[in-house]
């Protein structure tokens with residue numbers, strides 16, 4: 001321990017901070033279309049033609065404004081995942097469950113979401129999945145309950 005570190009004392013703690021935020025014009029269109037039409041929209045850069053999901057209002061590579069929308073998916077492939085083994089109070093699944101990156105067809109970036117209807121130990125990278133939409137309107141991205149395997 002250095003002389004400087006000797007006076008550092010960390011207190012473990014946990015905060016729960018309820019909040020609301022404005023999803024912005026781009027995020028709002030994405031979320032309301034998902035909720036009202038059960039369609040997943042990406043935004044398409046006019047310069048490099050990359051399709052971003054979740055949509056962005058500016059291309060991170062070309063630095064141009066994006067105004068074109070395209071429907072992506074609904075099917076996609078798992079590009080990465082982890083098995084979550086603790087209860088997250090804001091997510092609808094009981095552990096263990098799978099949180100995955102999903103590359104929807106027609107998109108050039110990944111959407112993070114839950115995988116359901118499969119034993120977490122059987123999830124594989126490259127596995128084809130499709131969304132299961134919520135029966136009742138939900139807040140935000142949980143209008144997709146989870147993605148399930150396509151057999």
Ligand SMILES: [Zn+2]
Pocket residue numbers: 045046047048049050059060061062063
């Ligand atoms: Zn671009």
